[in-house]
Amino acid sequence: MNQDLPVIIVVVPLIVSFVISFTGWWTRRLPFILSMAALSVCLVCSVLIFATILDQGTIQYHIGGWPPPWGIEYKIDSLNAFMLVLISFLSFVTAIYAKKTIEKELPDKIFLFWCLYLLLITGLLGIIVTGDLFNLFVLLEVASLSCYSLVAVGDKRATVAGFRYLIIGTIGACFYLLGVGYLYIATGTLNMGDLAQLLPAIYGSRTVITAFVFIFIGFAIKIAIFPLHAWQPDAYTHAPSAVSVIISTAVAKTFTYALIRIIFSVFTVNFIKTIFPVMDVICWLAAIAIIVGSVYAIVQDNLKRMLAYSSISNVGYIVLGIGLAASTSLGLTPAVMHILNHAIIKGALFMAACGFIYKHNLRNIKDFSGLSRKMPYTALVLIIASLAMIGLPPGAGFVSKWYLILAAIEAGQYPFVVVIFISTLLMLVYFWRIIETMYIKHENEGEPIKSAKVQELPMSMMIPGVCLAALSFIIGIMWISGFFNSFLKTLNQSLKLGVIQ
Amino acid sequence: MNDVLTFIISRSNYIIYILLMMLGMYGIFAKKNYMKKIIGMNILQTAIILFFISISAKRGATIPILEIHNDHGTHATAQAINYINPLPHVLMLTAIVVAVATLGVALAMAIKIYTDFKTIEEDKILSELEKNAKNENG
Numbered sequence: 244m245n246q247d248l249p250v251i252i253v254v255v256p257l258i259v260s261f262v263i264s265f266t267g268w269w270t271r272r273l274p275f276i277l278s279m280a281a282l283s284v285c286l287v288c289s290v291l292i293f294a295t296i297l298d299q300g301t302i303q304y305h306i307g308g309w310p311p312p313w314g315i316e317y318k319i320d321s322l323n324a325f326m327l328v329l330i331s332f333l334s335f336v337t338a339i340y341a342k343k344t345i346e347k348e349l350p351d352k353i354f355l356f357w358c359l360y361l362l363l364i365t366g367l368l369g370i371i372v373t374g375d376l377f378n379l380f381v382l383l384e385v386a387s388l389s390c391y392s393l394v395a396v397g398d399k400r401a402t403v404a405g406f407r408y409l410i411i412g413t414i415g416a417c418f419y420l421l422g423v424g425y426l427y428i429a430t431g432t433l434n435m436g437d438l439a440q441l442l443p444a445i446y447g448s449r450t451v452i453t454a455f456v457f458i459f460i461g462f463a464i465k466i467a468i469f470p471l472h473a474w475q476p477d478a479y480t481h482a483p484s485a486v487s488v489i490i491s492t493a494v495a496k497t498f499t500y501a502l503i504r505i506i507f508s509v510f511t512v513n514f515i516k517t518i519f520p521v522m523d524v525i526c527w528l529a530a531i532a533i534i535v536g537s538v539y540a541i542v543q544d545n546l547k548r549m550l551a552y553s554s555i556s557n558v559g560y561i562v563l564g565i566g567l568a569a570s571t572s573l574g575l576t577p578a579v580m581h582i583l584n585h586a587i588i589k590g591a592l593f594m595a596a597c598g599f600i601y602k603h604n605l606r607n608i609k610d611f612s613g614l615s616r617k618m619p620y621t622a623l624v625l626i627i628a629s630l631a632m633i634g635l636p637p638g639a640g641f642v643s644k645w646y647l648i649l650a651a652i653e654a655g656q657y658p659f660v661v662v663i664f665i666s667t668l669l670m671l672v673y674f675w676r677i678i679e680t681m682y683i684k685h686e687n688e689g690e691p692i693k694s695a696k697v698q699e700l701p702m703s704m705m706i707p708g709v710c711l712a713a714l715s716f717i718i719g720i721m722w723i724s725g726f727f728n729s730f731l732k733t734l735n736q737s738l739k740l741g742v743i744q
Numbered sequence: 745m746n747d748v749l750t751f752i753i754s755r756s757n758y759i760i761y762i763l764l765m766m767l768g769m770y771g772i773f774a775k776k777n778y779m780k781k782i783i784g785m786n787i788l789q790t791a792i793i794l795f796f797i798s799i800s801a802k803r804g805a806t807i808p809i810l811e812i813h814n815d816h817g818t819h820a821t822a823q824a825i826n827y828i829n830p831l832p833h834v835l836m837l838t839a840i841v842v843a844v845a846t847l848g849v850a851l852a853m854a855i856k857i858y859t860d861f862k863t864i865e866e867d868k869i870l871s872e873l874e875k876n877a878k879n880e881n882g
Binding site for chain 2 (some may be wrong): 409417421427443
């Protein structure tokens with residue numbers, strides 16, 4: 244049974260998505276119930292997979308019974324299992340949140356939204372479980388196409404943003420496909436494990452280096468690393484609320500995972516350390532992204548847009564973690580930490596930001612004065628999550644920044660320590676603006692306090708936000724207490740990276 | 745000179761794929777009309793299909809349907825050199841499906857943009873969006 248879980252987790256949302264597209268025409272309530280059922284199945288399966296992985300190492304599933312390298316293989320080790328739990332949890336929580344916002348924002352397209360949403364989750368979970376490069380391309384496009392459409396179903400500006408996302412995202416996918424083509428020329432296989440065995444013999448070849456560059460640029464476009472981020476702020480800002488939440492958390496993180504998987508499982512550490520020392524370039528790109536993203540975030544007035552630029556800066560953190568991974572004993576620990584931490588925190592922040600839009604149609608930070616009295620709990624969610632992101636110990640953001648600094652010091656790359664400090668200060672600036680407007684400003688203007696009536700979000704939107712905000716500190720404490728240490732150790736060992744001391 | 749010519753002729757399909765790719769990229773970046781951007785995107789995808797088909801081709805090879813009997817009716821082993829590689833073709837069938845799906849979504853969005861703005865020229869759309877943004881703030 245446990246051996247079949249990887250395929251169940253992909254097939255269930257796919258089938259339910261089709262079922263919804265037919266049943267949705269005559270029932271209004273069924274799509275939500277069906278998708279919640281499918282997402283719960285995914286969540287349960289991913290937790291079972293995680294338990295199995297901790298118990299016995301890896302799970303392999305051969306699609307159609309064809310053994311690799313000829314057939315498509317679904318292979319799960321500790322990194323995938325971790326991502327599976329994260330993504331299925333986030334998609335479950337976001338689905339609860341999405342119900343009310345979709346009923347308000349897209350009243351006549353509810354079942355179409357759920358259909359696309361499940362298709363998106365299918366693609367994301369598929370990217371995580373697959374062990375085949377071309378299969379990854381197809382699932383990448385399944386996820387991306389449903390993502391483009393989900394962005395575009397919003398208002399006028401959303402369609403333009405979605406169109407731009409589609410064009411730029413397709414260029415990224417094409418670059419990835421070209422890279423896969425070059426790898427196929429060089430080795431004649433598409434299976435990740437097989438490639439990792441065949442590539443060392445021809446590491447020096449220009450074909451392999453070109454393939455690496457193409458694949459890296461393709462993913463850099465998809466996850467919006469700084470100079471290639473042009474599509475991202477508009478798409479995050481104008482997309483419907485639930486879509487902003489899911490693409491800023493699950494989608495961005497899954498593509499980052501795919502990049503990690505290809506760099507460290509296909510090309511392996513040896514390649515990036517000795518043959519093609521590209522990691523310094525990647526680190527500097529990430530450092531620029533961290534600073535520029537934060538600076539842009541400061542000047543934004545629209546809260547969702549500010550969070551979008553903050554995402555660019557935080558993707559920079561993850562990429563910096565990837566860049567430093569090969570040269571320290573911490574390995575991928577900082578990158579993996581920040582993937583989890585940023586997904587949780589940014590989810591809470593976007594949920595709060597979209598909550599303001601849902602209840603009072605407030606998008607711009609300057610209009611937020613007095614919100615702490617009108618929506619005390621949502622405001623509190625925003626504050627807790629932003630404190631965790633700035634790096635108040637023991638918040639999750641603090642832990643990942645701490646480990647990034649440790650990694651930078653160990654690698655002898657002191658400029659990055661400075662970069663992290665500067666960006667923390669900038670983060671403080673842009674989050675403080677919100678806190679100031681919400682909590683302090685209205686007192687000065689002498690506005691009568693009693694007049695502001697409490698108008699909170701409905702429970703189904705409240706609970707996911709509170710849950711994620713609480714998790715942002717609980718996870719920080721769990722990292723510090725060493726709860727994940729043995730897991731991180733196996734993760735780094737499986738990718739032949741440094742061992743945690 | 746002769747070497748250059750033989751190089752170009754022997755790798756003409758790869759050179760054409762790069763030219764097509766650049767053409768597609770040019771269409772995407774330089775053209776302001778959304779329809780032309782979509783066409784550029786499609787040319788880019790087609791270029792990659794040409795690339796994959798090129799890598800599977802062999803001189804003097806035939807379609808990969810195995811003849812496992814020789815003239816005397818006994819078993820013979822198939823020589824890979826006699827058959828073109830079928831795998832890139834299969835991959836490209838999938839890539840064509842992906843390209844068609846992308847095209848469909850892009851055209852649907854172009855239609856929605858046209859009904860919203862009554863134009864698909866990017867500069868006009870952007871200036872209208874800016875006007876709207878100013879009205880909202882001011």
